Amino acid sequence: MPGSLEPLDVGVQIPYHFRCPISLELMSDPVTVCTGQTYDRSSIESWVATGNITCPVTRAPLLDFSLIPNHTLRRLIQDWCVANRSFGVERIPTPKQPADPCVVRMLLNQGSSESVAFNLRLSALRKLRGLARDSDKNRAVIVANNAREILLSVVFTEVNSNSSELNHESLAILSMISLSEAECLYVATVSDRVGYLVELLFHSNIDIRVNSAALIEIVAAGIRSAELRAQISNVDGIFEGIVGILNCPLANARALKISIKALFALCLAKQHRNKAVTAGSVPALIDRLVEFEKCDAERALATVELLCRISSGCASFAAHALTVPLLVRIILKISDRATEYAAGSLLSICSASEEAQQEAVSAGVLTQLLLLVQSDCTERAKRKAQMLLKLLRNSWPEDAIANSDDFACADDVVPF
The missing domain is CATH 1.25.10.10 (Leucine-rich Repeat Variant)
Known part of the structure; x- marks a missing residue:
């Protein structure tokens, strides 16, 4: 072991092959690259994200950027953590693997296809929502597969009592990802779309109300036109709906976070601040x-x-x-x-x-x-x-x- 690596304060030395060659820290999610070297996932992803195209250890070019989980090494690290628990070493959690792009595409296609049975569509969207909730990486994979355009289409073209659950699931996913300005304009420039989101602010389900408020905030914050932002703030009931979430006894930390973000975004339109006070x-x-x-x-x-x-x-x-x-x-x-x-x-x-x-x-x-x-x-x-x-x-x-x-x-x- 190199002399520069100091032992842990708890009095136990981390085995050299358990340390990431980049960070020199104990690996929590070891992955192997195409050169056969193993790194902690976050470290090698950061290395590649900064423009590096070579293996940090061998300096050989990374011809394939696939990261293969090293399950054997992770189990050895976990066993070592358990064996050294008396020294204050905590067991590393089992990492969740990023969503498979192929699976994401399949779920999006299934969830948006009118030729697929309703229950299968709903199941696909719920699985997609679960993936989005799991991690930022999953959300990035979802966005990379044209999900925003597909989900916006589901939210605003399936507006009827029979498909409301499809709308709500799609809305929940959209509330967790960012939109481009063009996608924000898709919502903001059609009054019926904004009006539909305002209607959902008064839904009996607090989660649906919060998800609608989230999308309203994303849209209001994502457009540069002050006139369009003012139009959104001027929609009847929008302030009452947002304030209603703030006042809701069932409001959790997420509800409070989203409602105050939405209220702030709407109050930036100074000509309609009186509506916020009245609400x-x-x-x-x-x-x-x-x-x-x-x-x-x-x-x-x-x-x-x-x-x-x-x-x-x-x-x-x-x-x-x-x-x-x-x-x-x-x-x-x-x-x-x-x-x-x-x-x-x-x-x-x-x-x-x-x-x-x-x-x-x-x-x-x-x-x-x-x-x-x-x-x-x-x-x-x-x-x-x-x-x-x-x-x-x-x-x-x-x-x-x-x-x-x-x-x-x-x-x-x-x-x-």
């Missing part, structure tokens, strides 16, 4: 805010700031008892972006309401803002904090004003 998005956002994961919390706060830019949204947030204390608490707690959006939202709300100013001061915003301007947060967040400090100066307690003489507020700050 109840303000209480839905505030009530769910603490349940979002980091990235989703950032998007939710960005949506709050967008809605605070219209008077009805600002008034609705100011009227919610939890808005100001929650936004104050979020500052410097989640991320730089979240802090920026929270500060911007507070600036809008406090600019429109003296009562909100008093509420913010009572919630401890002064300390939060002073910490913010001294932090490594974004310059935009600091500018918003400076503006908010100037706005709230008349609401500060006297002792706080006396202790803040060393703080200089910028007079030339431009609102975000």
